[in-house]
Amino acid sequence: MSALLTDLYQLTMLQAYLEEDLQQTAVFELFVRKLPPQRRFGVAAGLEQALQFLESLAFSDEELQWLAAQHRFSARLIDHLAQLRFAGDVDAMPEGSIFFANEPILRVTAPLPQAQLVESRLLNIVHLQTLIASKAARVVMHAGGRQLVDFGMRRAHGEEAALMAARAAYLAGFDATATAEAGRRFGMPVVGTMAHSFVQAHASESAAFEAFARVWPQRPILLIDTYDTEAGAQKVVALAQRLASAGLQIGGVRLDSGDLAAHARAVRGLFDAAGQRALTIFASGNLDEHRIASLVSTGAPIDGFGVGTALDTSSDAPAIDMVYKLQAYAGEPKRKRSEGKATWPGAKQVCRRRRDDGTLLEDRVQLLGEPVDATPLLQPCMRSGRRLQPAPSLAQVRAFHAEQRAMLPPELRLLEPSSQPFEPVISQALRDMTARIDAAAAARP
């Protein structure tokens, strides 16, 4: 990745910081100002890629030459960038954590130029996976334990979006992805069988099914809606009976169009009547958490779902209001007071309290120095540019998230917009400090 994958203003600001010698320690926090009303919680994800970015940040010769050729920046800035490495501290919620609006999920403490420069790409990394993990968790909560597969690569927004969506969905509880490279990159399960074009390329649907089943005899899944779903299902039954004598077994079928509930019932009935109870039914086609919740709750006989575009583009909310704000500089707490965009100043911690049954009771946002009397969510993960722990495996992150999700009370599991979103308590000390900053600002000429 190019170190120039940043907003140009980071560089114009850096040049000024150098000229003015504003290089003391800055504290920036990354958080969501407001969740979309239907998103009753967020799932923090992307920390691993964020740390990789910070560890490897360096301008290449080609990048520096391009900058110099713009005749915009000083030689001093370009020399500074040539030497620049991220040598700051990072504290963050572990990947898979449940979070709410106004809770810092990642804090950077570093000399101002470093902490400033990394803003654009840090947000770009953490926003993407957090967005998709939060969407995926909604699907997982309402899929009743059915198999869930990420099908979204083709309409994900580019390469990184596709790969990170596969990762984020898996850590949030999906079972697999269709994207081969995600399997290689993250060691996660990959599945895939056939497209309509495979059926169409053959002289008949039956010929396509039989050819596929002979090449892939390990319980293949056959796509049966290219022409007529129920007719396709009948061909599968006939084929299953024919292949049984050769000791071959069909795994099941995929439906990809029409009224999925009605087709699933008809196909299930047809299979069961023919004694093919082991054949499974997998469904795909414009599915999202709402359609899946409806199919599951009405008892549609579907064993698994492929979720594509809606997952990979986070279709109900293709962005969340995630920001990275300066909260302290040179030991002084700082506060942005723009209309509707004011922030809580200072370096902060989030402490979580649970009920005796383990469900979430309260989150409290407090100043970093306040006594911690509940579970602190932000944990040290980088000091002076070096990681404190090896990265957890994706399986560990997935297990941690499952435990986190189990903590959610029923009202936070609903898919509908909430008029009373869960909000963290803001500590009295933080409120008092904010009031002091505002009063001091008002007293200034």
Added chain:
Amino acid sequence: MSALLTDLYQLTMLQAYLEEDLQQTAVFELFVRKLPPQRRFGVAAGLEQALQFLESLAFSDEELQWLAAQHRFSARLIDHLAQLRFAGDVDAMPEGSIFFANEPILRVTAPLPQAQLVESRLLNIVHLQTLIASKAARVVMHAGGRQLVDFGMRRAHGEEAALMAARAAYLAGFDATATAEAGRRFGMPVVGTMAHSFVQAHASESAAFEAFARVWPQRPILLIDTYDTEAGAQKVVALAQRLASAGLQIGGVRLDSGDLAAHARAVRGLFDAAGQRALTIFASGNLDEHRIASLVSTGAPIDGFGVGTALDTSSDAPAIDMVYKLQAYAGEPKRKRSEGKATWPGAKQVCRRRRDDGTLLEDRVQLLGEPVDATPLLQPCMRSGRRLQPAPSLAQVRAFHAEQRAMLPPELRLLEPSSQPFEPVISQALRDMTARIDAAAAARP
């Protein structure tokens, strides 16, 4: 990019195609089944990156080793992939073209395994830029010639999304991007000044403005909403007067929060009253085509707009129903008939007729062999895996798109959903062939 950035089913199908020796010529077409109702037209984009992908497609040793280690695929498939290069033909609408639902925008003609394998990534590439270019064109049409800058990197879905959004927005008429790497990669203008953190890091807003203006004396743009917009504007006036004696000139200000129209009027009034008529006002903050249209049509004194999240995530429609379908194999036209997803079979051309005043009159989708009596939109761009022409410059694409956009009649320029979308005429020969295919299918057992 990894050749494994594809759906696994492409590989399972390829293995079957090899076993069955289904390697004759396939024709796949890439098109949008249905545009979102508010998207009255699409802007084709991403062809350049699609051709780069096809030209460079090759499996690396590492990728092949990973595949082999899955113990899923045959040695024959892996050998085949090791040799595989794309040696097919591509015909496509030039980038920047206006298109409508059911019009092929790109056609691949190649041996079935090659044409099949490239599906997932071709869609992933063309969908992204087409999505963003189509969104950007809506903004451009309603911005009344104001300067437009892509601000969306931080919430774009990853690296490629950010870079391709910058490119797609520029080709659709945006003036610049804030993303430095997009400037390096595509030679497009990049702009950027300061963030709120810059103002906050200083002892006072006035100190921040003055420091920035001295480091960046070329008509700097100052961000004035960190604390109080009008108070910020007054500081800019004072600074402008102070700097004038040193021969320095402030360029203008940026507003990023609150009621942008009201603030712009107040700030404009304040500047004009102080004789600072040359100071410009730039606005950003949750802008999209609707808010910009409203600001422009009500005469808000704003000289330019930064458009971020809504642009880079195509917020009103984060995906469009773009597909890549087999239309012919071994000389036989093919038709998918899935419910609600049926396609027009055969290799096709789109012919466009304009009125005498140059505006769009009619698009006709016809079979490739039919006489062409209007402008054919799909043009040859690759034969046997080699490009026929060098890539046009991004400036040329941008100019071509501007000419295309000028062709749109008033009803296609509206932002609101249309109940009567513009649809291409389907030629009689294409309808007849489709009916013959359906009749033959119905006659089959």
